Amino acid sequence: MSDSIKVTVWNEYLHEKKDEEVARVYPKGIHNAIAEYLNTQPGIQAKTATLDMPEHGLTDDVLNDTDVLMWWGHIAHDQVSDEVVDKVYSRIMDGMGLIVLHSAHFSKIFKKLMGSTCNLKWREAGEKERLWVVEPGHPIAEGLPEYIEIPHTEMYGERFDIPQPDTLVFISWFAGGEVFRSGCCYNRGNGKIFYFRPGHETFPIYYQPEVQKVLSNAVRWAAPADGPKPNFGNVKPLESI
Template sequence: MQVVVWNENRHEKTNPVVADIYPEGIHGAIANFLKEDEIEVTTATLDEAEHGLTEEVLKQTDVLVWWGHQAHDEVEDRIVERVHQRVLEGMGLVVLHSAHFSKIFKKLMGTTCDLKWREADDKERLWVVDPSHPITEGLGEYIELEKEEMYGEHFDIPAPDQLIFLSWFEGGEVFRSGATYQRGKGKIFYFRPGHETYPTYYNKEIQTVIKNGVKWVSPASTPTPTYGNVKALEQITEK
C-alpha cells in the first residue's frame, strides 16, 4: 500500500508550541506511526511544487491522508480537481480534524462542512457507535482525551454512509467525529481529533483508528464500470 500524508506544515513553522509538540511536523508524526505497520509512507506539504501532489505522485497513491487548517484557500483548484478525480477512480482519502473545511472535502461532500468550535481544553470522549466496523478494531467502548478542541453540532455534512464515532465534550456538546462515505470507487473517512496544540497524534488509540482507517479506505481490486453509449452484450431475437 502506498500512502501519502499531506499537511499544510504552517503552524509548525510559526507557532513554537506546535513546533515543540511536533518537531517533525504533524505529517511526520502521522507518517511515523503508519510506518510501524510496514506501510509505504511518504509526505507532502503545501509549499512544495504542486503541493507535493503531482499527477505522478497521485497515480501511485493508494491512500491520501489530509490535515489542513489555516491555509485551505491556498490549495490550488487544479490540484483539488486532480485529487477529486483520483478519489472517484478509487484512491482512499482520510480527512483529519480541521480538514473538514478543506476544498477537497467540501467538494466531495457538496455542503459547507461548517460547525461550532471552542478552543478551551475540553475533555473529549469519543464513543464507538458502530462496534462492528473494521475502523473500531482494537478499541474499547470509547476513547477519552483529556484536552482537545471542541467541535459541536450542527456539522453541515451529508448523512454519513456509516457513523463510527460520536463525541461528547465536557461543555455539553456532541459531534459526529467519525464518518465514512463513498464517492465513485473511492472511500472516505473523516476523523475529528487532532488540534495542532495538543499531542493527540501520539495517543495510541487515536493512532489505531487512523491505521484502521487507512486500511479500510484502501482501494479494492474491483472492476471499473463502463459509462456512456454501449452496444448490447447479447442480441435477443424472437423465435
C-alpha cells in the same frame, strides 16, 4: 514493499513553523508524526507532502503512486490550488482513498466532495472528549475499546453541515456538553472517504495509541479494492433481444 498500501500524508506545515507551542508538540510536523507511526505498521508505506512544495507535493507522479491520501489543513485552505484539488478529486473518483483530519473539514477537497459548507461550532478550552464507537463491527473500529478518552482537545459541535454519512463510526461527547459526528465514512465514485475529527495542533493527540490505531485502520479501509471497473455509457446487450 510492493504490496504495501501507499499513503501520502499531506499537511500545510505552517503552524509548526510559526507557533512555538505547536512546534514543541510536533517538532517534525504533524505529517511526519503520522507518517512515522504508519511506517511502523505492517503493510503500510507512508510518505509526506506539504503546501510549500511544487504543486503542494501532489504531482501526477505522487498521486498516481498513492493508494490513500491523508489531509491535515487549517489556516491555508485558500492557498491550495484549484488545479491540484481537481486532480485529487479525479484520483478519488478513480479509487484513491481520502482520510480528512480535524480542521480539514474546511479544505477545498472535502467541501467539493461533500457539496456543502462543512461548517460547525467550535471552542478552544482544552476540555475532555469522549469518542464513542457507535459501529463496533466496522473495520475502522477493529481493536478499539468501547470509547476513546482524549484528555484535552478543541471542541467541535453540531450542527456539522455535511451530508448524512454512509456509515457513522464515532460520535464525540465533550465536557462542555456538545456532541459531534466524529467518524464519517463516504463513498464517492470508486473512492472511499473517512472524516476523523480529533487532532488539534496544540495537543499531542496523534501520539495517542488509540488514535493511531484509528488512523492505521482507516488506511486499510480506504485503500482501493480490486473489484470490477464500472462500465458507463451505451452498451451492447448481453443476451439476444
